[in-house]
Each structure stands twice: as C-alpha cells, then as structure tokens.
Amino acid sequence: MGVIKFQKKEYEVVTSCEHNIISIDRSNKSITCRDCKEVLDPFNAIMDYSDALDDYKKRLDKYADEAEKRVARNNIVARRLESRKRTKCHHCNKITEINIKEPTLFDVHAEMQGR
Numbered sequence: 001m002g003v004i005k006f007q008k009k010e011y012e013v014v015t016s017c018e019h020n021i022i023s024i025d026r027s028n029k030s031i032t033c034r035d036c037k038e039v040l041d042p043f044n045a046i047m048d049y050s051d052a053l054d055d056y057k058k059r060l061d062k063y064a065d066e067a068e069k070r071v072a073r074n075n076i077v078a079r080r081l082e083s084r085k086r087t088k089c090h091h092c093n094k095i096t097e098i099n100i101k102e103p104t105l106f107d108v109h110a111e112m113q114g115r
Contacts, residue, residue, distance in 0.1 A: 019045070 017036040022045060024031050031040045081100075089096050103111075 019048070 017033060017038070019033040019035070019038070019040060021034040022031050022040065023034050029042065031042050031045045032038070033040060085098050085100060086095050087098055088094070
C-alpha cells in the first residue's frame with residue numbers, strides 16, 4: 001500500500017463585517033473589531049476612519065448647500081406673497097389688505113408629509 005501525500009491548503013477568511021465598532025487598546029497599541037473580534041491593522045483602521053469622515057463632510061456640505069438654496073427660495077416666495085397681501089376692492093376701488101392666516105405647525109407638518 002502506497003503513502004498518500006496531502007497538500008496543505010491555505011484558506012482565506014472572508015468576513016462580511018465592516019468593522020464599524022472598534023475597540024482601541026492603548027497599552028497593546030492594537031485595534032479590535034467589537035463585532036467580529038478581528039485584530040485590525042491600526043494604519044488601515046485610521047485611514048478607513050479618515051475616509052469615512054471625508055465622506056460625511058461632503059454629504060454635510062451638500063445638505064448645507066441644499067438648505068441654503070431652500071432658504072433663498074423660501075425668502076423669494078415670502079416676498080412675492082407679501083406683495084400679494086393687498087388687492088383692489090371691487091366695490092370702492094381702494095387698495096385693501098388681505099388677512100392671511102399664518103400656517104400652524106400642524107399645517108406645515110401635513111404639507112411636508114404630502115411631498
């Protein structure tokens with residue numbers, strides 16, 4: 001009977017963990033994922049954190065720009081509505097003020113839900 005030689009196989013562990021929650025050990029100078037318990041390379045962990053902060057800042061700047069545009073648009077609409085608060089009376093031909101009901105918080109919320 002002959003001897004069967006088995007070749008050593010190496011397996012790479014593939015994880016779906018994104019290492020979002022980490023633990024930093026200052027004494028051992030190591031970073032460990034709290035979810036999968038994998039010890040992470042400190043440099044890569046810091047670079048991933050830095051990239052995530054850059055992405056967050058870009059999104060925050062985008063939202064700030066959109067909010068600024070909305071405020072400007074709302075100011076224009078408010079000025080136009082303000083100019084429409086007066087009208088000419090059909091009976092006496094005088095310019096009269098129109099009483100406009102200010103929207104309540106409930107009205108604003110309902111309007112935003114309708115979009």
